[in-house]
Amino acid sequence: MSINKTLVFGHKNPDTDTIMSSIVxxxxxxxxGNSAKAVRLGNINKETEYVLNYLNIEAPELVSALEDGQNVILVDxxxxTQSAxxxxxxxxxxxxxxxxLNFSVSTPIYYRAEPVGCTATVLYKMYKEHDVEITKNIATMMLSAIISDTLLFKSPTCTAEDKAIAEKLAKIAEVDCGIYGTDLLKAGTDLSDYTPEQIINIDSKLFEKDGKKFKIAQINTADLDSVFKNKVYFEAAINDEIKKDNLDLYMFAATDIINSNSKVITLGNDSxxxxxxxxxxxxxxxxxLENVVSRKKQMLPKILENLD
Ligand SMILES: [Mn+2]
Structure with missing residues (x-):
């Protein structure tokens, strides 16, 4: 792969926003007029697979290591710790x-971050600013990302802008937000093909604070009881991860997308x-955890605040 071609990718353990925003x-x-290619840093989850199948498109190529000096664009x-x-x-x-923001660089770069519910919301605005056409496929990708990140607008991370843009995108995509969105989220709750080790890694993110390392993993479900039937297996998998990565804390959150709660398993010295x-x-x-659904707004800040 040429280092001149810019690789665009999102975080490890990619979710729908990360994959769709890379392509978009x-x-x-x-x-x-720039030469760029979307790639990914991990396996495609079931929810993202639903979108790829819906659009009949291939997943971006998987990359494990970057060459030194490789030009890259980070999205989402x-x-x-979450990057290549x-x-x-x-x-x-x-x-x-x-x-x-937890990023530093020694030269000036283009850095755009907005406090909205989804990277695709920012990208929609960038398309408009550059007067680049949003095709039906691109609209479906952006819409899927917004629905996924905001849990169909129910997450506290969802802003009025996310919702307004999603409604415009739904028109271009020619879908009903509620119907398409429910099918999309439901596809993501199918854990039947995964081992407990895989389930805790579908969407886990590593964080560091003052030398402490912790992971927060999250899955979506419509049935907490069926997830927690396998609790002992999850605990074994989590304890293995704690040992392997020397973690001080591991929080696994199963988020009930119907009732907007999360049930967590927490292990480690700082549990x-x-x-x-x-x-x-x-x-x-x-x-x-009642009314807790967002890792970004309701989990990570609380853990950072109270970890000492
Ligand atoms: Mn995102």
């Missing part, structure tokens, strides 16, 4: 994101931080 951003770059993340392993040796040209953060008592390593 690469297309924007190409439309503007900025933290090195050797991101430090790459040449980051641009970042388009909607997460808290009690969850009690302090949410005023709950862990019962056999688990707790129900």
């Amino acid at each position: 951003m690469a297309n924007l770059e190409n439309q503007l 993340h900025n933290e090195a 392993d050797n991101i430090a040796n790459a040449n980051v040209q641009k970042v388009v994101d909607h997460h808290a 009690k931080v969850v009690e302090k953060a949410y005023g709950v008592t862990l019962d056999d390593n688990t707790a129900l």
Whole structure:
């Protein structure tokens, strides 16, 4: 792969926004005369697979390591812990994101982050600013990303802008937001083909604070009880990860997309931080967090605040 061709990718353990925004951003770059290609850093989840099948398109190519000096554009993340392993040796040209900033660079670059529910919302605005056509396929990708990241507009991360843009996109995509969105989210709750080890890694993110390392993993479900039937297997898988990666805390959240709650399993030396953060008592390593659905807004900040 030529290092002159810019690779566009999102975070490890890619979700629908990461994959769709990579494709959408690469297309924007190409439309503007730059040479870019979307790639991915991990397996496609079931929800994203639903969109790829719906559009009958291929997943971006999987890359494991970048060449030194590789030109890259980051979407949907900025933290090195969530990026390609050797991101430090790459040449980051641009970042388009909607997460808290934990990034530094020694030269001026294009950096765009907005406090909206989805990277695709920012990309929609960039298409408009550059007067680049949003085709039916591109609209479907952007819409899918917004629905996924905002849990069909129910997450507290969802802004009025996300919703207004999604409605415009639904028209171009010729879909009914509610019907398409429910099918999309439901596709993501199918865990039947996964082992417990795979389930905890579908969407886990690594964070660091003052030398402490922790992971927050999240899955969506419409049935918490069926997920927690396998609790002991998840605990074994989580304990393996803690050992392997020397983690101080692992929080696995199963988010009930119908009732907008999350039930968590927390393990590690700092597992009690969850009690302090949410005023709950862990019962056999688990707790129900009422009205908590967003890792970015309702999990990560609380853990960061209370971890010492
Ligand atoms: Mn996102």
